[in-house]
Amino acid sequence: MIGRYADRMTFDVILKRMLARVPNSVDKREGSVIYDALAPAAAELAKTYMELDVVMDETFVDTASLQYLILRCKERGVPVLGETAAIIQAETRPVMLELQVGTRFRCGAVNYAVKEKMSPGLYRLESETPGTEGNQYTGTLIPIQSVNGLQSAEIKGVLIPGENGDTTETLRERYYASIDGESFGGNVADYKETVNALHGVGGVKVYPVWNGGGTVKLTVISSDYTVPSEELIAAVQQEIDPQANQGEGLGLAPIGHSVTVAGVKDEPVSITTRLTFIDGWRWEDAREQVELAVRDYFAELAAAWADADATVIRIAQIETRILALSCVLDIADTALNGQTKNVQITTDHIPSLKKIEVVV
Template identity: 30%
Template sequence: MSPSELVAEIRSHDFDYYLDELMDNVSDDVDKREGSIIYDALAPAATVLAEEAITLANTIEFIYTQTSTGEFLDYRAVERGTSRIAATKTQVKATAIDRNNLPVTNIQIGDRFASIGDEPIFYTVIKVTDDIKTQLSFPQAMTDSGGVTFSAVATDVTAPVIILEAEEFGTRPNGYKGQILPVSYNDALSYAEITEITVPARDSESDDDLRTRLLSPDTYNAYGGNVADYVDMLDRIEEVGAGQIYPAWQGGGTVKLVIVDNNFLPASDELIASFQNEIDPTPSGSGYGLAPIDHVVTVTAPTELKIDITSTITFATGIDETTVKNNINQALQSYFGNLRKGWAVIDATIGRGYNVTVYRSQILAEILKINGVTNATLPTLNDQESDLKLQATNETSELPVLGTVTLND
């Protein structure tokens, strides 16, 4: 009997099953009808036994990685020498000005801000960079922290860069850019704005993703600077979503790491610098980072390859074509997002390299799934009638990004 069959059998042992079992051990000359003394005496016991059967079935499922969930799956991960990838916090870049359209210079580490909206996102200042400036065009009509609307000249303002970190874990803050309001009192501040998501956050690894990773046949021991060791290093850096690893890319002892952020988009300069410092400062191979001694590690971001898609669509009668086209765009954005999630998966079938291909047939399938589309032609990719294989070499690592979508009718 397999574990799944055993669980199914135990779950079948419900209240009626145990009540019948108990009643079978009672003499037939005793009144067993519902409401009788013996029925009322045995029914609570049958209820408890049925509840214990559910607990036993759940316990059996928790034993095995294939069926375990939640904290029980976390325990299984620890036994494999790993752990669930934790959720992280978003880091953003912001600027602030006063009523005279001049940069505010008295913002300090620890000051708090909040986004506008019904469910605000709260941020804490973690760094104020004086030596790096940014330029930002503020709107002519602005609302200050007291709710008063005032006018300012819409010219570029050079202001200190403020780095904030969201106070909540997860990806919700990844989608917010715009005005933020001070929570900490600051009488000099009139307008502040998030201008860039520098380090997107990620959600906690799901049970399905963790289970897949634990059961992967390609899992092997991370040791001494092998590829698995660098994969493990990438997993431990919360701000990095994934990375491609190119060992000995410029000879023995050299390693190239091509990384993306938690949105699976090319890492920002700030993220690259931070990760380089953690892995191999300088780089020098001195062993002061996570990389082994004599491993000279170069950290960089992939090259975005924008892919333009063109197809001729036949729409269903009476359908709002604009809505259908918007839905197609959203579906293709999701498709490319999934492509990027698999961008750093090592393909053992090609000698443990990386294989990312955009298939025209898969894009056509995504289009045909949309309600209101009755037919579509096989799309072209960057005006080419062929699938598009991305480069993944020591010199160039391409990341697929959706370009212009042209839907003819």
């Protein structure tokens, strides 16, 4: 029989079956001795069937909760990724001011602590809050404690994005990915699994034998699906195959593999379109909403970049998303980079919005 036990083996069903085994010569009505004796046992059995449903759910990866999914992942050696802290670059004035390691700053709701000096006026700071909350690209840093002589401190960019820990669904996806592409000894699946587990990496494309036998190229995207910093690229290179000893197996790459790590690049896209606005709206008022809708679409393309054979910007998608805005009545004549056709992004590039021009 197919279905959940608790749906079939209810209290009434179980009690009816138990009473059916009692001779009809005995009073089996509700309130009778035999009824009152069997009813508590039937209730306990019904509860047992409900708990059996839970056991069945937790047994299989497709329905297991996070606690038991972690145990199934351990069986396959799939690691559970925890939260990581963002590493940012900060610029201070005056440049000759020396900050001590551990000096704390605040931007918005996030605290950062100085980890090391990079160069005069430039410091590497780490978010005290793990996860994506520390990935603030710009903003003024306010010192938590007094810093004599400090004139200003600004976030210049994210060097290594912070990442949220695994959820039930992300862990389940990685479990299935470990089955779909069995990783072994430096094959493509092995590189993907290894690189994706590194702090700050959101995806990777693997190009084996890209420059002759024994060579491998890895193109990575940051965990916030933007162009990775040079520091992140260097960190991945060091982990996988240090440049000073390429091919010697001193990193995670197998002996004999000379690995080159690169990052995705932006491909600017200009959009022209003809918009008809709802009464009371003008382009100046709607610009922010329209640009945000396009950037959200581009962000989705970037998030899917690692698993896509090709990245195509589709005019239909852009028009659909802009038309969904409450301020837009109609849209027509949309062109990308001056052409009224879809644009396929260059390999190892992700789209970025250069500008939107609205034709009146």
